[in-house]
Amino acid sequence: MASNLNLTNLSLWQQTAFSAALLERMLPNYKMFSQAAEFGNPALLRNQLDLIWQRLGQGQVKINFAVQLEKLEEVIPDIEDFDFFGVHPALDTCMALGSLLQGIQDSDEETIGNVPLLSKSSVSYYVGLVLAQEQSEQDDIVIKEQDIEDHPLMQWEMATQEELFHALNRAKENSDTCKKLKQLALSEGMSSLGIELE
Template structure:
């Protein structure tokens, strides 16, 4: 997570825009899961995020949060129904979008802050599994216990990239005007590397 003090300095509009930008980096994870599992509706999530950007750019734009949250509920995967890793980042994406919509409806900073936590959590869980797999392959002849250190997760380039990107987006949002141009710039910054927060090509 970025500096908590700086998060509290964001206006509600800036925090919402920052959170929407983070979800832009999570959405490809849901898309990959949806295509592999033939479950869900990436277009629905894409449309809902577009509606959020539209509301940010045009405050007078009407957005029925209750209806959108109900629609989102129908395409949230149950992790018990799928036996591959992709369901977890897909679930995180839905939870993040739900937090964004709920936070906007309630004008609640704490709910909006969940988005950054969910994005970081997706990366952390992915790295834990990846590091565990690497250890398992290295120790297959010794049957040594697999131990994942948080320090190893935090030091991994993918987590470093996540933290740097969150910080960069936060710094920009903190000094940005509440405008359509700011929305476009944040979205562009989030997608500039052409990859999701898990390194999946967009």
């Protein structure tokens, strides 16, 4: 299972690429929220993730991390300001991208390692809401952790993380690998929450 993947077996480059690929699946969740709430800037997040891919693929790309993190800070939604579900995955996306930028700047595996946790957490939260909705006519809504783990969306998240991990294990650290990872992450044409990509 993906939760048992040992990312420390991957190089820092591989861990960064792994997290960037997961963010490809998270970005559409932010975009959907942004359009519905008329808040934020999906193009900024897209540009920041593109900068990370360019750095991974070419190595010489300079990123002003302080400026990028400051820009990101301005488009992070506050959960208190929005009363619909979409704010949660949007916040997770921003936190994940911020962790990746900070982790690259600091060469910190632990910070980069927040990304797969946030990706999984986003799916878990959404699945919990779906299961609660399905039980809404019952007096007692009881959602077990196992019910969330067994849900197809969570199974897909775990399988995707595992697939990306194994693809990276034997991959060269170059732009071709970056392209393959992006294709792999988006191969189903859906975000991590099952939202169809435009």
